[in-house]
């Protein structure tokens with residue numbers, strides 16, 4: 001059987017989208033997702049995104065990392081599927097209901113209320129999540145935030161100088177993080193601009209991470225380093241993050257469709 005797919009990206013963080021809202025597709029296992037995501041032998045992507053019908057929302061979005069693991073949230077993919085839907089939408093995710101509003105070149109997503117309790121990140125044991133007394137090879141004293149998915153954020157003098165390709169996997173798999181973790185290294189340039197690089201859980205270094213931008217902005221705001229409205233500059237481009245008085249995070253930025261195609265299901269099954 002041939003299955004249609006849509007290749008999309010948000011600031012270079014790329015997705016294979018399988019749209020099963022009207023026509024069902026066969027069950028996607030972790031192994032199949034990892035095969036589709038493989039850049040050498042599959043279609044290639046950071047995340048596989050599956051759209052399905054939902055009872056209490058316009059549709060459901062499932063997210064599987066390139067390693068095949070299913071996760072709760074993906075900011076860039078939420079903007080991408082909002083553009084694909086083409087109208088205001090309530091989207092059911094494993095992290096809850098998200099409201100997304102597409103515009104001309106991108107979308108704004110209400111990413112909900114961040115959580116800071118150590119159990120909610122989750123961490124393996126109690127500590128202050130705003131100033132964690134831990135470190136890995138020069139990366140010290142991070143903050144942790146759950147914005148649907150778990151993030152740890154290190155503020156450093158120059159995030160481009162951090163060897164994230166070697167430290168990222170070590171931190172991602174540290175026993176302090178029972179569900180593993182997305183690793184953010186950030187440099188505050190001024191009160192309205194942050195530079196950010198992200199090692200994503202289950203996907204590695206990406207050009208951009210929407211939830212990472214939200215988590216980093218909120219951590220910087222809690223530390224009093226920036227205002228409640230900031231630009232976050234990632235290798236793939238810029239996201240606007242606003243943390244409202246109602247504690248909800250609004251993320252705004254571009255998302256693009258690259259191409260459409262079909263693949264033979266048996267090739268990956």
Ligand SMILES: N[C@@H](CCC[C@H](N)C(=O)O)C(=O)O
Pocket residue numbers: 013046047065071072073074075076077149150182200201202203206208209210211212
């Ligand atoms: N690229 C994403 C985040 C995808 C999920 C993440 N790797 C996780 O495991 O939580 C984004 O734009 O937010």
